[in-house]
Amino acid sequence: MAKMKTNEERKAELEALTEQMGKQIDSYFESPEKIREHLQFLGKFHQYSMRNAVLIESQFPGAVAVGSYPFWEKQGAQVQKGERGIKVFVPSPVTYALHKDEWVPLSKAPKPIKDGVKQGRIPSRKMMYFKIGHVFEYTQTDAREKGIEVSAVFKRYHRDGGLENEQDIRDALTTLADARNVTLLEEPLDEIGTAKGCYYPELHAIALNPRNTSIEDISVLIHELAHSELHNQERNLERDKPLTAPEKEFQAEMVAYVVSHQLGFPTDDFSLSYLAGWTKDKELLDKEQLLQEVHQTSAGFLDHIESHLEKVNTLEQEKEQSPLEYINQMNHRMGWKNTDLNLYEQMHAVQSVFPEEVEPYLNAKAALETNLKMDRVDEPLMYIHGMGLGFQQFGIANNHDFSEDQLVAYTIALPNQPLVSGHFVPESAVHPLHHLEKTNRLERPILKSLENHWHDVLLDEEQKSLSRISLFNIERLW
Numbered sequence: 505m506a507k508m509k510t511n512e513e514r515k516a517e518l519e520a521l522t523e524q525m526g527k528q529i530d531s532y533f534e535s536p537e538k539i540r541e542h543l544q545f546l547g548k549f550h551q552y553s554m555r556n557a558v559l560i561e562s563q564f565p566g567a568v569a570v571g572s573y574p575f576w577e578k579q580g581a582q583v584q585k586g587e588r589g590i591k592v593f594v595p596s597p598v599t600y601a602l603h604k605d606e607w608v609p610l611s612k613a614p615k616p617i618k619d620g621v622k623q624g625r626i627p628s629r630k631m632m633y634f635k636i637g638h639v640f641e642y643t644q645t646d647a648r649e650k651g652i653e654v655s656a657v658f659k660r661y662h663r664d665g666g667l668e669n670e671q672d673i674r675d676a677l678t679t680l681a682d683a684r685n686v687t688l689l690e691e692p693l694d695e696i697g698t699a700k701g702c703y704y705p706e707l708h709a710i711a712l713n714p715r716n717t718s719i720e721d722i723s724v725l726i727h728e729l730a731h732s733e734l735h736n737q738e739r740n741l742e743r744d745k746p747l748t749a750p751e752k753e754f755q756a757e758m759v760a761y762v763v764s765h766q767l768g769f770p771t772d773d774f775s776l777s778y779l780a781g782w783t784k785d786k787e788l789l790d791k792e793q794l795l796q797e798v799h800q801t802s803a804g805f806l807d808h809i810e811s812h813l814e815k816v817n818t819l820e821q822e823k824e825q826s827p828l829e830y831i832n833q834m835n836h837r838m839g840w841k842n843t844d845l846n847l848y849e850q851m852h853a854v855q856s857v858f859p860e861e862v863e864p865y866l867n868a869k870a871a872l873e874t875n876l877k878m879d880r881v882d883e884p885l886m887y888i889h890g891m892g893l894g895f896q897q898f899g900i901a902n903n904h905d906f907s908e909d910q911l912v913a914y915t916i917a918l919p920n921q922p923l924v925s926g927h928f929v930p931e932s933a934v935h936p937l938h939h940l941e942k943t944n945r946l947e948r949p950i951l952k953s954l955e956n957h958w959h960d961v962l963l964d965e966e967q968k969s970l971s972r973i974s975l976f977n978i979e980r981l982w
Contacts, residue, residue, distance in 0.1 A: 517636055554792075554799035556592045560639070563590045570639040581647035589638025596635045602627045669813070670718065673767060676812035677725050680805060686710060686732045688725075700724040703731040705740070723764045726805065730759035733801050755798055762802035767809065827872040834858075834865055847890045848911040851927055866925035870895075870915035881917045884957055886936065889913035898954055899961030902937050906930050912939075918950070 552560070560567055570590060573583055600607040601621045603614075610621060610628065620626030642648075681688050687709035696702055701712040701724040710728040712721050733739075735752050747755075825833070835841070838853060845853065854862050870876065870887045874894045886901035887894065893901075895917060906912045913927040914936040924946065926939055933939035937954055940946055946954075 553593070554796050557799065558795075559592055560590055564641050567641045569642045572637070572639050576640060576645050576647070579647065579652060581645040581650060581652055583640045583645050587640060587644040589640055591636050592639055593634045594637035596633045597630050598633055599628055599630050669816075670722065672813055672816050673809060674718075674722060674725075675816075676809040677722065677729065679812060680808045681710065681725075681729060681732075683808065684729075684732065686729065701728045703728045703735070705735065705737050708732060708736060719769065723760055723769060726763045727756045727760035729805065730756040730801055733804075734759075734797055751794075755794065758798045759802045759805070762798065763805050763809070766802075766806055827868040830864065830868040831872060834861065834868075847913060851911060851913060862927070863925045866913055866915050866927070867923040870923065870925065876917060878917065878923075881919050883919065884954055885917040887915045887917075888936075889915070897957070897961070899957040899959075902935050902954075902958045903961050903965070904935075906935055912936065914939075916954075 560570060564570075567590075571579070573589075576583055599610040599621075601610045601613050601617050603617050603626075607629070608617075610618060613621075617626060621628045678688065685708065687707065689709050689711040691714055692702060692711040693704070696711075696713055699713060700716055700720060701710065703710050710725065710732060712724055712728070716724060731752065734755055735747065740746060834854070838857065851862065854865055866889065869889065874887055876887075876895060884898035885895040886898045887896075888901055888904060890913070891904070895901075898916065901914075907930050909930055911927060911929055912933075912935075913925070915923055915925040916936070917923055926936065926943065926945060928936075928939045933942060937951075937958055940954070941951060
């Protein structure tokens with residue numbers, strides 16, 4: 505049985521580990537290359553505290569994923585015999601109770617004192633202490649031999665990003681800005697020349713250079729969002745000493761580097777040239793504070809982005825379901841069982857609870873109710889929900905009189921295109937094509953094609969009407 509360590513031994517071990525962490529932090533600032541390597545590492549371990557990420561890197565360079573001994577057992581893997589654990593700080597809160605004018609650990613207090621704390625009669629307070637725990641890296645286990653992949657174990661923490669999901673990440677950054685009440689301007693207020701973007705603290709707003717490429721926009725937006733998070737007016741007032749412009753740029757660029765690298769976007773153009781100037785005459789605490797803020801900000805950004813990507817992935821998986829499976833799942837989510845809701849009530853309910861599901865729901869209903877075969881669609885077709893006519897040629901379906909309807913819900917099938925659905929009240933649009941034009945749901949060439957199909961129907965009806973009139977006049981002459 506292992507010998508229990510004394511309090512003095514535990515304290516000495518914690519101090520030694522803290523000193524090791526300090527030396528590691530100092531080493532990052534020796535060159536841009538070293539800080540770049542550390543930022544890449546921080547991206548992988550953004551779920552850990554900055555201090556523990558530093559400790560993991562100092563003891564196991566190149567670590568990809570770590571977990572405690574029980575964690576790996578739960579995943580069906582075992583730590584290899586002889587492997588030494590990686591030391592980390594483990595929070596250990598201790599509750600104290602006021603007893604005879606002294607604060608004593610609650611665990612050692614008499615039962616009446618414990619009961620008094622529980623009932624709220626006796627004051628108590630928590631103090632945070634740290635002890636040393638151990639984690640093991642993926643390669644220190646038999647997970648590889650058992651075919652357990654890192655991505656399968658850590659899912660969202662090790663998502664592959666990159667150019668293939670550029671739009672999803674762009675959308676995630678937009679929602680990130682919205683969540684932090686940052687306004688994204690359509691263009692800079694003034695000419696910014698070769699600058700890629702700018703943050704306006706007084707407006708809490710960001711503008712990107714319209715000359716940027718789409719890939720540049722993403723990394724620049726992350727950079728400017730970092731400014732909005734770390735260098736807004738409220739944050740600046742909280743600082744004992746204001747940051748200089750180079751310090752702000754260094755921080756924002758480091759956040760952008762961590763997030764961009766973790767998402768798989770190019771990072772070759774990132775500049776950490778402020779390093780030499782910033783680190784001159786800086787104390788270790790300054791450097792630790794800098795990295796702490798970078799770590800917290802990039803971790804918050806990555807958590808939000810990965811959560812958004814999880815939702816997108818879930819929606820994509822739902823789209824791969826059969827229409828019947830999807831409808832059944834939606835009915836379950838909505839709590840509908842043998843419901844008699846009409847179309848208007850269904851749309852209103854879905855819009856209120858799951859607004860992002862309205863279009864997939866209409867698409868699934870249309871496909872299910874008409875038994876549509878998308879591979880047989882060779883011209884624009886449209887289904888008007890609740891009318892009982894099935895899919896019709898677009899021009900014919902668009903030509904119905906919708907003025908008496910409470911709600912118009914439609915689904916359009918185009919050759920080699922996914923289904924497009926929408927809904928409107930007659931007071932807001934005359935017909936589905938009008939609604940599509942008002943909401944910019946489709947690209948202009950497709951809208952023009954649909955418009956031509958509708959005009960062909962109008963011309964055909966007009967010619968038929970003229971023919972009937974001519975025939976009527978001829979009959980009168982006879």
